[in-house]
Amino acid sequence: MKRQSLIIDCDPGVDDAVGLLLAFASPELDLKAVTTVGGNVPVETTTRNARIIRQVAGREDVPVFAGAARPLRRDPAGAGAFHGAEGLGDLEAVEPEAPAADGSAVEAMVRIVMAAAPKSVALAVMGPMTNVALALRAEPRLAERLGPVVVMGGARSEGGNITPSAEFNIWADPDAAAEVFASACEMVVFGLDATHQVRGTEERIQALEAVGKGPALTAAMMVRFSQRIERDIVGWDAAPLHDPCTVAWLLKPGLFRLTPCRIEVETGSDLTRGHTAVEFRVDEASARHLWAVEADGQGVFDLITERLGAVA
Numbered sequence: 096m097k098r099q100s101l102i103i104d105c106d107p108g109v110d111d112a113v114g115l116l117l118a119f120a121s122p123e124l125d126l127k128a129v130t131t132v133g134g135n136v137p138v139e140t141t142t143r144n145a146r147i148i149r150q151v152a153g154r155e156d157v158p159v160f161a162g163a164a165r166p167l168r169r170d171p172a173g174a175g176a177f178h179g180a181e182g183l184g185d186l187e188a189v190e191p192e193a194p195a196a197d198g199s200a201v202e203a204m205v206r207i208v209m210a211a212a213p214k215s216v217a218l219a220v221m222g223p224m225t226n227v228a229l230a231l232r233a234e235p236r237l238a239e240r241l242g243p244v245v246v247m248g249g250a251r252s253e254g255g256n257i258t259p260s261a262e263f264n265i266w267a268d269p270d271a272a273a274e275v276f277a278s279a280c281e282m283v284v285f286g287l288d289a290t291h292q293v294r295g296t297e298e299r300i301q302a303l304e305a306v307g308k309g310p311a312l313t314a315a316m317m318v319r320f321s322q323r324i325e326r327d328i329v330g331w332d333a334a335p336l337h338d339p340c341t342v343a344w345l346l347k348p349g350l351f352r353l354t355p356c357r358i359e360v361e362t363g364s365d366l367t368r369g370h371t372a373v374e375f376r377v378d379e380a381s382a383r384h385l386w387a388v389e390a391d392g393q394g395v396f397d398l399i400t401e402r403l404g405a406v407a
C-alpha cells in the first residue's frame with residue numbers, strides 16, 4: 096500500500112476530533128505529526144484535546160506539537176458553545192498520559208516537510224491558518240515542498256457561520272488565511288458549500304453508536320453533541336460535520352467534486368472580515384486552488400463508521 100505522509104493542524108473541537116479519529120484509524124495515512132492552534136478554544140486546551148483523542152485512538156506514536164496561541168493580528172475569539180467548555184462536547188476532559196512533544200508546531204511542520212521528498216507530505220488544516228502562515232514565513236521554500244494543503248474553511252454560496260459573510264476558521268485569522276492563499280501552496284478547500292452537505296443525521300449517529308466500542312463511540316458522542324447544539328442554537332436538525340471532510344478527501348477523493356478557482360480573503364473590512372472570494376473564472380492550468388462544490392454526505396459517514404468500526 097502506498098501511504099500518504101500527513102500533518103494535521105487543528106483546534107479540537109468536536110469535528111476536529113472526528114477528523115483525527117478517522118486519520119488515526121486509516122492505514123493509508125502515515126501521520127507524521129498533529130499540530131495544534133488556538134481557535135475553538137485556547138491552544139492549551141486544543142493541545143490537551145488532541146492528546147486525549149490520540150489516547151482514545153491508541154496512537155501515542157504520533158507526536159502532538161503545540162502551536163500559535165493567537166492569530167497573527169486579531170484577538171483570539173473562540174467558537175462559543177459550539178464545542179462545549181472544554182472543546183470536546185460531553186467528553187470528560189481527563190488529563191491524558193502522554194505529553195505534547197518538545198518544540199513548536201511551526202518548527203515541526205518545517206522540519207518534517209523539508210526533510211521529506213518534495214510534495215510528499217500533505218497538510219490537513221482544520222482550524223485557523225496561523226501556524227501555516229508562520230511556517231511559510233519561517234521557511235519560504237515550504238510552499239513548493241508541501242504536498243496538497245487540504246483546508247476546511249471559507250464559504251461561497253452558503254454564506255458564513257460566524258458572521259453573515261465569513262466561516263469561522265478564516266474569520267478567526269483572516270490575515271493568516273490571506274497569506275496562505277496568496278502563497279504557492281496547492282490548496283484543496285472544503286468550505287461550508289461542501290461541509291453543509293455532510294450532516295450528522297440521527298440515522299448516521301446511530302450507525303456509529305451501533306459499533307458499540309472505542310473510537311466510534313467517541314465520534315458518535317461528538318456528533319450527537321453537535322446535533323444538540325445545532326438544534327438549540329441554529330434550529331437545524333442535523334449538524335454539518337466540517338473537519339473530517341479533509342481526511343475523507345485524502346482517503347476517497349471520489350466522495351467530492353472540486354472546481355478550479357482562485358481564492359482571496361477580505362482583511363480590510365470589519366463587516367466582511369474573513370470573507371472568501373472564490374473566483375471560478377480562472378485559467379485552469381494556473382489555478383492553484385480547488386474548491387469543493389459537492390460532497391457525498393452518506394459516503395463520508397459510511398467511511399468514518401467503517402474505519403472506526405475496524406479499530407480493535
Ligand code: RIB
Nearest residue numbers: 108110111221263264337
Ligand atoms: O466553521 C467550521 C470550522 O470552525 C471547523 O473547523 C470547526 O472546528 C470550527 O473550528
Ligand code: CA
Nearest residue numbers: 108111221222
Ligand atoms: Ca476545527
